Amino acid sequence: MTHLFFILTVTLYGCAAALYLACLLRTLPLLTLWAGRILAFGCTAHLLSTIHLAVNMKYLPLTNMQESLSFFSLAIVTAFIVFERKYKVTTLGSFIVPVALMMLIASSSLHVEARQLPPILQSNWFWFHALMAFISYACFTIAAGVAVMYLIQRYFLKTKHLGALFQKLPSLETMDEISYRCLTVGWPLLTVAIISGSIWSEKAMGNYWIWDRKQTWSLIIWLIYAALLHGRITIGWRGKRAAILSIIGFIVVLFTFLGMKHSIIW
Amino acid sequence: MNIIVVGLSYKTATVEIREKVAFSPNQIEKPLNELIRLEGIIEGVIVSTCNRVEIYATTRDIAGGIARIKRFMAEYHHLPFESLESHLYSYHAESAIRHVFRVASSLDSMIVGEPQILGQIKTSYGYAAEFKSSGIILNRFLHKAFSVAKRVRTETKIASSAVSVAFAAVELAKKILGDLSDKNVMLIGAGEMCELAAKHFLNSGAKGVLVANRTFERAERLAEDFGGEAVRFESFLEHLHRADIILSSTGAPHCIIGPRDAEEAVKRRRFKPIFFIDIAVPRDIDPMVADVENAYLYTVDDLQEIVQANLALRSLEAEKAEEIIDQEIGQFHKWLSTLEVTPTIVALRNRFDEIRRAELDKTIAGWKDFPPDAEKRLEALTLAMMNKLLHAPTSVLKQSGQGGRVDLYVDALRQLFELEALQRNDEELELEE
Incomplete structure (x- = not known):
């Protein structure tokens, strides 16, 4: 059953990604409409599959790389749908949906042995921590996608190459605004995630901060986005500098997420 | 039933001729009424703009209808x-449909893709609907x-790109600054050109205008026109x-805004972007300004180039539009x-039934020893005959829709059996829709 939902989700995301990419080439209102609809269906199937898994296993599927990648992908798609509704930026989908699709495919290629849930993870603090972390990561993913688009659009404007893609991409101001909004949502959530994570750490291991690699890198991420947000609010950092910094931030997020295993659970 | 189009446009007639045949919208009721009273003309719409005067009508008699409308x-x-x-053109049947679709889609316009024509046709149609022509x-x-x-x-980009320098500037500004209302x-x-561009910006929702001019009085006057604020040139x-x-077009012999000034300005506004438009020749704004982060510099030549590219794009998009129209x-x-x-079919049946009843009544009236069940039998007999006779033509007519011979059959039937012509406000037809 979970498997069926999963296949359905991958198929729908695949179709949506193809349609969003087609949106870059052709201007058809129907294309945009269906890209959005199919993605929404895909997201629903993904959510149902996640819920189904959670009910079956009696815990949130966030405990290994396979589950986490799938959940990351779900969070990204959900965040994208929210931002697309708000800012009407279809082109963002052409950059974001393929990323979510790849994560989901990567997740399915990982084979994980069925195992007993380690007692250390059986804590509400852990679930809360993981949930917050993924939502903030999803926001940073959107910010990075927008940043890439910003740099492309800036390049077009500076070099005066005003082609079809230039017409499709949103205005610099809109992208700047989305990026800022992502930070103002993502960074506080990351803060909450880190705090709840250390509370969990204390409950599970008797220590708030154990300086393992995951924690250290999470702190680095937090500092990068804190610097970005601070620069934005006090000096007015925006544009190219902010875009590059949020792409760097995202690379570190990915690196931490994929490369840094929690010394205690994985 | 046929749709016909008669008219003239900038392609066939000079403005002197076009203005002579223009119909004033204030007095459109009179010509509309006269139009539909012409022999053979059933419905009519008059479209009159500065670039074209056209009459759309329906008629059974194509050649006669066109001739009468021309006259x-x-x-x-x-x-x-x-x-x-010699200036009038005319279209009928499919070519008339194509012509009107093309005109409404602005493919026949002087500047392909300009949006006004659709509104003008809508207004013209509004009059025709109001006066029931x-x-x-x-x-x-x-x-x-x-x-x-x-x-x-x-579905095409035919109207999406600016084809004047001022509009190109506005479009670019929107791509950099987003919403212009603040x-x-x-x-x-x-x-x-500078003033025109400023007007376009204000029409597109820009909030305010600052005017700097070497003659402060002139700056004040312009600022008043735009509802803006005058600034002393020395301190601009x-x-x-x-x-x-920033729209610049002074007669200065050298650049008046350098990269330093731009950098300073961007910094003072907390790195919010500035869009510089240099309309002056020789240039007012140092080309190095283009390298300042968050400053975007376009000259009048750049804008001109965009306009040229857009015009080329439009003619390319026009081909796509023609495909849509074909469908x-x-x-x-x-x-x-x-x-x-x-x-x-209804009219034909009614015609037959009329004859049948008339003949039936005649027969019964002149019959002396009238058997009791004869009327019933005769009724059944004649009805069966009529149905059998009508069966083949009816089904052929119903199926001819796909083959395209339907016009021919309908015309033949209406003439052979002297059926009434279709009325303008045929209620039966409204229901069928």
Whole structure:
């Protein structure tokens, strides 16, 4: 059953990604409409599959790389749908949906042995921590996608190459605004995630901060986005500098997420 | 039933001729009434803009209808028919449908893709609907033309790009600054193009205008015109950071804004971007400004280039639009040709039934020893005969919609059996729709 939902989700995301990419080439209102609809269906199937898994296993599927990648992908798609509704930026989908699709495919290629849930993870603090972390990561993913688009659009404007893609991409101001909004949502959530994570750490291991690699890198991420947000609010950092910094931030997020295993659970 | 188009446009007639045959919208009721009273003309719509004067009508008699409308255009405006005729074009059937779809989609416009024409046709149709000169066919036809135009506009980029320098500047500004409603424009120097661009920015929602000019009085006057604020030329650099869009066209022999000034201004506005537009020759703004982060510099040549590219794009998009129109013509033509089938069948049946009843009554009235069940039997007999006779033609007519011979059959039946012509406001037809 979970498997069926999963296949359905991958198929729908695949179709949506193809349609969003087609949106870059052709201007058809129907294309945009269906890209959005199919993605929404895909997201629903993904959510149902996640819920189904959670009910079956009696815990949130966030405990290994396979589950986490799938959940990351779900969070990204959900965040994208929210931002697309708000800012009407279809082109963002052409950059974001393929990323979510790849994560989901990567997740399915990982084979994980069925195992007993380690007692250390059986804590509400852990679930809360993981949930917050993924939502903030999803926001940073959107910010990075927008940043890439910003740099492309800036390049077009500076070099005066005003082609079809230039017409499709949103205005610099809109992208700047989305990026800022992502930070103002993502960074506080990351803060909450880190705090709840250390509370969990204390409950599970008797220590708030154990300086393992995951924690250290999470702190680095937090500092990068804190610097970005601070620069934005006090000096007015925006544009190219902010875009590059949020792409760097995202690379570190990915690196931490994929490369840094929690010394205690994985 | 046929749709015909008679008219002239900038392609066939000079403005002197066009203005002579123009119909004033204030007095459109009179010509509309005269139009539909012409022999053989059933419905009519008059479209009169500065670039074209066209009459759309429906008729059974194509050649006669076109001739009468041509004559009507000359006579209504008291012009010699011979001098006008050479400027008039006419279309019928499919080519008429194509013509109107193309006009509404702005493919036939002087500047392909300009959006006004659709509104003008809508207004013209509005008058025709108000004064009841258009009926079921033209109603449907023009609504179809509007939806085709909408399809063309949304599915092609025909109208999406600016084809004037001022509009190109506005479009670019929107790509950099997003919504213009909280953005300020600064005008440095004066000049027709500069003022025109400023007007375009204000029309597109820009919030305010700052004007700097060597003659402060002139700056004040312009500022008053735009509802903006005048700034002393000597200190305009102090105000640079207040503007999101800077339009410069002074007669200065050297650059008046350097990269340092731009950098300073951007910094003072906390790195919010500034869009510099240099309209002056020689240039007012140092080309190095383009390298300043969050400053975007375009010269009048750059804008000119965009306009040229957009014009090329439009003609490319026009081909896509023609394809869309091709598809839609097929659909509409089919509807038009099947439109008259049902009323014709009904009229034919009524005709036969009329004759049958008349003959039946005559027979019974002159019959002396009338057997009790004879009337019933005769009734059944004649009814069966009529149904059998009508069965084949009816089914052929119903099926002919796909084959395209339906016009021919409908016409033949109506003439052979002297059926009544389709009325403008045929209620039966409204129901069928």
